[in-house]
Amino acid sequence: MLSKILIANRGEIACRVIRTARRLGIATVAVYSEADASAQHVRLADEACPIGGPRPQDSYLRGDAIIAAALASGAQAIHPGYGFLSENADFADAVEAAGMVFIGPKAESMRRMGSKAGAKDLMAAAGVPVVPGYTGEEQAPELLAREAERIGFPLMIKAAHGGGGKGMRIARSAEEFLPALESCQREARNAFGRDRVLLERYIESPRHIEIQVFADSQGNTIHLNERECSAQRRYQKVLEEAPSTFLTPELRTRMGDAAVLAARTIGYANAGTVEFIVAPSGEFFFMEINTRLQVEHPVTEMVTGLDLVEWQLRVASGEPLPLAQDAVPQRGHAIEVRLYAEDPDAGFLPGSGRLQRLRLPAAAEGVRVDSGVVEGDVVSIFYDPMIAKLIVHAADRDAALARLRSALAGCVVEGPKSNIAFLERLARHPAVVEGRIDTGYLDRHLDEFIGDSDAHAQGHAEARAAAAVAMLLGAEAEARCAAAGSSDPGSPWAIADGWRLGHAGLRRVVLGEGDARHVAVAHGAGGDYRIGFEDGAPLSVEGATMASGILQARFNGRGMRFPIDADGGAVLVHDGRRRWRFERIAAYEPTRSGEAGGGNRVAAPMPGRIVVTRVKPGDRVSEGQELLVMEAMKMELALKAPRDGVVAEVLAREGDFVDADAVLVILED
Structure with missing residues (x-):
């Protein structure tokens, strides 16, 4: 060893x-x-x-x-x-x-798989099914356009080197092909240093299923069954699970055999993943071999009970594989999601900054958290903004989904924005619950997972009231503590009930929710209140108590229970299905008006490098037109015109590094 x-x-x-x-x-x-x-x-x-x-x-x-x-x-x-x-x-x-x-594997195995084009040719020769396409070294745009016409649309343009969803575009017509090719090549060049691409037929509504393989230096090669990664956004995996709901035992055996054949074809050793695209008919095609351990390997560990990193270390030490193929265990169901510092409501814009508060589920039966940060750490602009991987395991898929929802409900991130609410909606969405999601579903139906929706609006009034009650109870508790430590603990002036001569007491509570401002007027004290918001009917709240982060009360006579996290400048409310975040605003703070002329400026949403400028002073632009492209945190961001107008100034050049909020383009008034 x-x-x-x-x-x-x-x-x-x-x-x-x-x-x-x-x-x-x-x-x-x-x-x-x-x-x-x-x-x-x-x-x-x-x-x-x-x-x-x-x-x-x-x-x-x-x-x-x-x-x-x-x-x-x-x-x-x-x-x-x-x-x-x-x-x-x-x-x-x-x-x-x-x-x-x-x-890891030998360099020669990597080289055989390092080019997706060469890998496809090699696999086809070995008898592993591959998607029809073009893998040649000739990369002239005119030739690629002709090959695209030959293959037919829709087709996928993929960087021949690299992975992780980078350098991939779909072209659905000849008109879309050249712009998509240019974007794909540029991203590949920036991410991997090489811009060669391959073309392949795009399979509509496919599943993405990968097989974990392992091999030792004694010639033993096995697979550890599959993971399904069909829940994707822009080719980035969002939810991974094992086993797949789509595979039959016969199809699982065929795909496992094909994965082992692929690994043996390149003389593979150590951990690797053979990725397949699977058509609705069950026909499957080789995509690539990731010649490393995958981010989602804990899913396999949870359903097999094996430690794949330990296997890596033992194989690298010259030991044989610990198990034969027929001894690989398979138990229950596991699911993994990735908690990122990103803003789903702003196009999943990556975030950065200090994790002012970070609450992740404690280790428990069936719940695992893999994280490289703790509260107080900084999510850097230089690297991937992943905060943690949350992995759950249970006896069956329904129980695993329930455990995932419960674990997500216990997560809190304050500082950079996060994708927790997006993941919670994903874990409850019918396409996921029913096991019918395909690789394009999220991109086609993203509005079902982010932003406001009727489902999200349900319970909103009670959630707002719960936040207000949490603040009222907190103020009353603080007043009691202050009174207890004063020279006159029995003074009526130490009671935070809002009482004034002539009425029974009124307190004003202001909550911020995104751009919205909710003003509540509350009567009462001690857990019994009548709370009215300016845009809804008053709610009667009775018997409100707060203990161990749980608010319990009767709202209009209906008993409800809300986990509440009210530290710092925000109140986080969860109703068991959804979460809301309300900022604490001083009761009589004036409303801030928007900045004048804000529609004239295009600013950098985060630090990054300008890779393309598409306009110059004097150009007439239309609302939504792409003005610049910047690269930040391993992804390209298109910055677009906020309105129709004429470009007055372009304040950044290609190759410039810019700070967050730096003004890049100004439109004429």
């Missing part, structure tokens, strides 16, 4: 490898950028070495600096995690040339 390893990654995967290695008695070395000097993986490891600046290309993508740190520390092996250098064949070669073990 290895005695000391270096983890060439950051975040939750680095923390996960460190914990597993420690359990096996293996010493660990972390590497970190300037932005990660206080990160959790640095604190967990036995040793930690700085490797450069905050940008990935200055640190986590510097193979030479990582290898130098490993050699200096005496590490015998390097675990690449996922992302960064995990699928870089040159790095794997350099690790072995330095006399260390690369904990």
Whole structure:
């Protein structure tokens, strides 16, 4: 067994490898950028070495600096995690040339799979089903356009190198093809340094099902069954589960056999994932092999009871696979979702900033949280904004979904915005509950998962009232504490009931909800109130009590229970199905008017780099027209005109790095 390893990654995967290695008695070395000097993986490891600046290309993508740190520390092996250098064949070669073990497949296997085009040709020759398309090296736009016409529309344009949903576009007509090609190539060039693409027929309403494979250096190759990843947005996986509701036992066997054949074809070793696209008919096609551990590997761990990181370390140490194919266990159902710092209501714009409050479910039976951050840490602009992975397991799928909803209800993120509410609606949506979601469903029906809806409006009045009651009870408790510590604890002036001469008491509570401002007028005290909002009928609240974060009361005679989180400047209310966030606003704070002329300016929504400018001063533009494209947090953002008008100034050039809220384009008044 290895005695000391270096983890060439950051975040939750680095923390996960460190914990597993420690359990096996293996010493660990972390590497970190300037932005990660206080990160959790640095604190967990036995040793930690700085490797450069905050940008990935200055640190986590510097193979030479990582290898130098490993050699200096005496590490015998390097675990690449996922992302960064995990699928870089040159790095794997350099690790072995330095006399260390690369904990992953051989560089030659990576090279065979590093090009999606070459991988498809190889798999087709071996007898693994592949989607019809074009994989040639000739990349002239005119030739690609002709090949697109030959394949037929709709078709998929995919970066030949890389993964993670980057560099993928769908063209549904010849008119859409060249703009989609240009965007795909640009994103691929920025993300992977190479802009070669391949074309393939786009399968309508497909399922995305992947098979976890494992192989050792003794020639043993097995699969650990499937994960379904059909819930996707813009090719990014949102919910992963095992087993798939779509597969029959016969189809599962055929796909598992095809995955093992694919792995053996390239002489694979260690952990990998063979990804397939599956048509509604059950016909399946090879997509790619991810030559690394996947982000969603905990789903497989939960249904098999195996530790795949431990398997990685044992195989890298020269040990054979611990199990034969017919001994692989399968029990219950597991689901994983990823908690991100992003704003679904703003096009899933990635967020950054300090996690002022972070509440994640405590470890319990059937609930697992993998995270690389804790409360007080910063979500950096330089890396993927994932906060945590939430994985649940239960005896069957219905119970797993119920456990997922309960775990999500216990999550709180304050600081950057998060996708928790989006995930909660996803976990209750009929397409997910009934197991019929396909890879394009979220993009086609996104309005069902974000923004306001009739379903979301149900219970809103009670939720607002619950927030107001929580604030009233809190104020009364504070008044009692202050009175108890004063020189006159029995003074009537120490009672926060709003009593005034001539009426029974009135208090004003103001709640902010997004751009809305809710003003409540409350009569009463001690848990019994009559609360009226300006836009609805008054509610009678009786017997309100608050204990251990739970508000219980009778609202218009109906008993209700709300988990409440009222720390800081916000009140978070949950009714067991949905969540609401209300900001505390001073009772008589004046309403802020919008900034004049706001429609004349286009600003950067977050820090990033300008990759394309499409207009110049004097150009006439229409509302919604793309003006610039910026790259931030590993994704491209299109910045569009807020109204019809004429461009007065363009304040950024291609290649410029800009700060959040920097004005980039000004329109004439």
